[in-house]
Amino acid sequence: MTNGTLIPTTAERDAMRVVTDHACDLHAQGKDIVFTAAIVKDGEIIARARNEVADTGDVSRHAEVVAMAKATAALGTRDLSGAILIASCQPCEMCLSTMRWARIDRVIFAAQQENTGDAFFRFPKLTIRDFHAACDGAFDWCGGLDEHRVAHIYAPGDAG
């Protein structure tokens, strides 16, 4: 059961399978902070990433931000118009804002805020619907795609 303003394409569904596989692999390895993301453009994954906060000591290195930086480097432009952000968990406020700065207007995620609890968000009383409204619907989104595959990773009891 998905929510949002868009219906994922086949390429986006395939990319989500890759992203959720990545998260499940890291979780199975016992990794501590397990978030993964990818950038799709023209039907292909052009960048993949995982959360690198612990590796870098930089709190801004969420999987989505790293994926966008990699896509930017790969394309040679920081204008990612036409690209799609795929994430294993609903992007936090920072990632959502970074997405907008990168001119990405389409985002698809698996685990949804209402099911993960608030630990992965810093302004938890704002929902993605609030952010959508606050920019006059400048992006489309879909939450809950393949959520069942990663729900065990982001269950509220595991937050920390």
Next chain:
Amino acid sequence: MTNGTLIPTTAERDAMRVVTDHACDLHAQGKDIVFTAAIVKDGEIIARARNEVADTGDVSRHAEVVAMAKATAALGTRDLSGAILIASCQPCEMCLSTMRWARIDRVIFAAQQENTGDAFFRFPKLTIRDFHAACDGAFDWCGGLDEHRVAHIYAPGDAG
């Protein structure tokens, strides 16, 4: 005339002078994207930065995010509890969220959203008061300190 929930200390006022001087210097040099920031801890500036988006091609490298990364590197911990974020312009939604991930709960800025226009924000219908409320007031803020020193830099006509 300042707004917000805190009254700046002398050390914070001194740091703002440094940050706004930095912005004015860059602007006088004809730089294109002129935003500056600093991190204060125990009354001293421990990190200073300017926007590095154009230099790095990474849209997340706003002055505030770079300043926090530098402070994290300087202190050897990504927990910046007790530090203060000083910025020449009101932090955008990305920077505000990054601040919260860094556990900074005190932010002071010069130019205010209501005076700069919306070009520097990606969810312009949300104000800092909305973000403050959305985390149950988990941070204190002051906007407008030394705003007159940088108002010419961030005037709506100059946005882009």
